[in-house]
Amino acid sequence: MYRLTLLLFSLLWTGQMIFGQTQTEEDALFIKSIYDQTLQEGECYHWLEYLTSKIGGRLAGSPASMASVSYTKQVMDTLNLSKTWLQACEVPHWNRGIPEEVRIVNSSQYGSQTLNALALGNSIGTGNLGLTAEVVEVQSLDEVKALGRKVEGKIVFYNRPMDPTQIRTFNAYGGAVDQRVWGAAQAAEFGAVAVLVRSMTTRLDDYPHTGTLVYKDGIKKIPALAISTNDAELLSRLLKKEAVQVYIRNTSEMLSPKMSYNVIGEIKGSEFPDEIILVGGHLDAWDVGEGAHDDGSGCVQSLQVLKTLNDLGYRPKRTIRCVMFMNEENGLGGATAYAEISNKNKEFHLAAIESDAGGFSPRGFSCDADVSVFNEKFKNFYSFLPLLEPYGLLLTKGGAGADINPLKSQKGLLIGLRPDSQRYFDYHHTTIDTFEAVNKRELELGAAAMTSIVYLIDQYGL
Amino acid sequence: MYRLTLLLFSLLWTGQMIFGQTQTEEDALFIKSIYDQTLQEGECYHWLEYLTSKIGGRLAGSPASMASVSYTKQVMDTLNLSKTWLQACEVPHWNRGIPEEVRIVNSSQYGSQTLNALALGNSIGTGNLGLTAEVVEVQSLDEVKALGRKVEGKIVFYNRPMDPTQIRTFNAYGGAVDQRVWGAAQAAEFGAVAVLVRSMTTRLDDYPHTGTLVYKDGIKKIPALAISTNDAELLSRLLKKEAVQVYIRNTSEMLSPKMSYNVIGEIKGSEFPDEIILVGGHLDAWDVGEGAHDDGSGCVQSLQVLKTLNDLGYRPKRTIRCVMFMNEENGLGGATAYAEISNKNKEFHLAAIESDAGGFSPRGFSCDADVSVFNEKFKNFYSFLPLLEPYGLLLTKGGAGADINPLKSQKGLLIGLRPDSQRYFDYHHTTIDTFEAVNKRELELGAAAMTSIVYLIDQYGL
Numbered sequence: 069m070y071r072l073t074l075l076l077f078s079l080l081w082t083g084q085m086i087f088g089q090t091q092t093e094e095d096a097l098f099i100k101s102i103y104d105q106t107l108q109e110g111e112c113y114h115w116l117e118y119l120t121s122k123i124g125g126r127l128a129g130s131p132a133s134m135a136s137v138s139y140t141k142q143v144m145d146t147l148n149l150s151k152t153w154l155q156a157c158e159v160p161h162w163n164r165g166i167p168e169e170v171r172i173v174n175s176s177q178y179g180s181q182t183l184n185a186l187a188l189g190n191s192i193g194t195g196n197l198g199l200t201a202e203v204v205e206v207q208s209l210d211e212v213k214a215l216g217r218k219v220e221g222k223i224v225f226y227n228r229p230m231d232p233t234q235i236r237t238f239n240a241y242g243g244a245v246d247q248r249v250w251g252a253a254q255a256a257e258f259g260a261v262a263v264l265v266r267s268m269t270t271r272l273d274d275y276p277h278t279g280t281l282v283y284k285d286g287i288k289k290i291p292a293l294a295i296s297t298n299d300a301e302l303l304s305r306l307l308k309k310e311a312v313q314v315y316i317r318n319t320s321e322m323l324s325p326k327m328s329y330n331v332i333g334e335i336k337g338s339e340f341p342d343e344i345i346l347v348g349g350h351l352d353a354w355d356v357g358e359g360a361h362d363d364g365s366g367c368v369q370s371l372q373v374l375k376t377l378n379d380l381g382y383r384p385k386r387t388i389r390c391v392m393f394m395n396e397e398n399g400l401g402g403a404t405a406y407a408e409i410s411n412k413n414k415e416f417h418l419a420a421i422e423s424d425a426g427g428f429s430p431r432g433f434s435c436d437a438d439v440s441v442f443n444e445k446f447k448n449f450y451s452f453l454p455l456l457e458p459y460g461l462l463l464t465k466g467g468a469g470a471d472i473n474p475l476k477s478q479k480g481l482l483i484g485l486r487p488d489s490q491r492y493f494d495y496h497h498t499t500i501d502t503f504e505a506v507n508k509r510e511l512e513l514g515a516a517a518m519t520s521i522v523y524l525i526d527q528y529g530l
Numbered sequence: 531m532y533r534l535t536l537l538l539f540s541l542l543w544t545g546q547m548i549f550g551q552t553q554t555e556e557d558a559l560f561i562k563s564i565y566d567q568t569l570q571e572g573e574c575y576h577w578l579e580y581l582t583s584k585i586g587g588r589l590a591g592s593p594a595s596m597a598s599v600s601y602t603k604q605v606m607d608t609l610n611l612s613k614t615w616l617q618a619c620e621v622p623h624w625n626r627g628i629p630e631e632v633r634i635v636n637s638s639q640y641g642s643q644t645l646n647a648l649a650l651g652n653s654i655g656t657g658n659l660g661l662t663a664e665v666v667e668v669q670s671l672d673e674v675k676a677l678g679r680k681v682e683g684k685i686v687f688y689n690r691p692m693d694p695t696q697i698r699t700f701n702a703y704g705g706a707v708d709q710r711v712w713g714a715a716q717a718a719e720f721g722a723v724a725v726l727v728r729s730m731t732t733r734l735d736d737y738p739h740t741g742t743l744v745y746k747d748g749i750k751k752i753p754a755l756a757i758s759t760n761d762a763e764l765l766s767r768l769l770k771k772e773a774v775q776v777y778i779r780n781t782s783e784m785l786s787p788k789m790s791y792n793v794i795g796e797i798k799g800s801e802f803p804d805e806i807i808l809v810g811g812h813l814d815a816w817d818v819g820e821g822a823h824d825d826g827s828g829c830v831q832s833l834q835v836l837k838t839l840n841d842l843g844y845r846p847k848r849t850i851r852c853v854m855f856m857n858e859e860n861g862l863g864g865a866t867a868y869a870e871i872s873n874k875n876k877e878f879h880l881a882a883i884e885s886d887a888g889g890f891s892p893r894g895f896s897c898d899a900d901v902s903v904f905n906e907k908f909k910n911f912y913s914f915l916p917l918l919e920p921y922g923l924l925l926t927k928g929g930a931g932a933d934i935n936p937l938k939s940q941k942g943l944l945i946g947l948r949p950d951s952q953r954y955f956d957y958h959h960t961t962i963d964t965f966e967a968v969n970k971r972e973l974e975l976g977a978a979a980m981t982s983i984v985y986l987i988d989q990y991g992l
Contacts, residue, residue: 233566237971429891460893490972509694509953
């Protein structure tokens, strides 16, 4: 890596242009100062501590989510920005209810055996009395379709594991999460009474992973719960021997929608104020755990970007805006409202950068854009690589982030921070996604990486 | 990254030679099978659990170190190798004694205040009664020299922090650890009675970090202890206000040297049995904690390399040897004996690969060699990069590993696994370097990375 960097630097130093951009030693020095400042004077870890340990889980519509709006707005107001504001958005308001109960009731080996479970977000409840039915194990949505009415009156148990051989764990997640998102609707279509889903992680452990499900219009809603991977293995073993009846009780319910807020602040650009460079994450988090990696990290990193630039006395040419979106987890209400208002105001986001893949050691950025501009924007962005490689950062094509995706029609570049993904699904949507799971340096390195590309895009455009 | 890889692959597929090596799609498929096998059927995490949770800290000369020799030899004997053996080596036998006590005795603010401390490895003790003296804070060995006899009768407190702005934390360690290694000898030369050293970590926390010190011949040995970074900050604050007296008691002592063992096993090569490819780590670990990242991880990863190759039915052309070295931490007795015997037997290590930088997510390999062969060997090794980049691996120049360094004179390539370094010094030489700190996937990915380069070097030489 260093060799290649040196080679490219030496080309730059001899006055060559690479990919049509001029970069200078000055940029390298400024990026070094960004890292020094963030690693020595960064505040993001302290902000994260408050957001997680003091406020905790903060699903859209909950009192804790409103506390997180107030807190992060207060932090923003200390950052000496040109402007800060709350942007209203409608969000669903789902409530988990009392602790879930999932229990095998008739095992000849275990008798009654409780399973570690969490209702999936947006799920309806079973009612106070719960329900009992026989379990049918499947590996896919297609298998349910093939079984057809054979699942009628049954509990469908989706048990296809995330593929451990995927090096990037998000690819493994992408290959398995259809069961969680669409499993209930698919099973209900053929008369199933409830759904159990193997938790979305490659680990074998006792923590169930919640996450959103989506019902289909015109199809009956049925309760759906995640069970831990250890319990999924257990249930599957028992099903190989005998018919298994499971009792499920959850009192989850969808309440009336609520008003909530995106939290926004910006430093106005001095030369091109209409070109916006957005940094953001999502403020909401599942009600279990503390939403530390998902996505408290992304929020405090985005705040840190503005703080670092201000602390270094940097006056941006373009408008640098931090957006903490509400309701990424179960509705994208904040992201939808933001894009609508932005489009109505004829704004242009030159770049939008989201951190929503955990507060782990950063390994680069993944880029997306409207197909009509992608090649040009990515090529220009790629020209920054020699300045980023010394920090272990690579640039790839791929998805950028759920909250910034609606901005694609503005034809800027969408960029996702890509931290090391190996530990992410150990914590994702569980009770153990807490402050302690985030490492201070790793969090700060992510913030510094984001600040560095904000600086470069601000200097050179795309 | 993927773009570059694709580009290079497309060159390969058109039959081009890169850097004088032919690589094939077959190699890419075999490397994929290495990763699949390791991530699905790897045993290294279970071996690590035994080595850490059951055996724990295992400093050379201790009963636990002998248990680790027995256990890993037993594991090796299950791997269906051509040969396994124990190689005798003499090691120092240092004993920490009863729990250390370090206490500020006269603070006008705190009165008596206990500091979290651990004796440094090889340190002598204060005797049962302990000692009390005034503390002089310094930032460097040079500052002690400048103070000269002013430190006579005093406790010298080395408090230069590891530089948090170093992106690779090992560089920050390298910039601060002279205080721990040579601080006692330097202070003793000018009459100091003991030494306290700020722990080697960028974190602010309460865990003291032990680690080896080296006394100088002809200079009086004085006790030396590490204190936690939080306590170093506290002590430094107090020293700005008033003279501080500290009481130290430790009963550490160096006992008579002992015989111990390197644990070795190999698969004999079918075509070039005299060309050895070594994989290894060190079996000893500090007596506090469980030696999970340092270096249980490296040992079990090295064992996993042989197991994976055997499980895949791979018959190597060259001899693949796993060596778990004894006594890396405080003497290199195992590494010294290994190189001596190897040289005496006129062996040639074509490559030696050490994993001793933690069981974290792998980011590449660092290479070293005798200057007369470095450019050629590195160039040839570098030609493998396109096959490694899809797994997030980079190849750099730099140090390889303390245990394999004595093999440099054989003029093969020395290679160190380079995992992400951000969390390493949170755990290094502390009570919290335990099994729980190691992530199963990250450990396995390191093993798979090592296996992949063993395969490539075995196939193509260097």
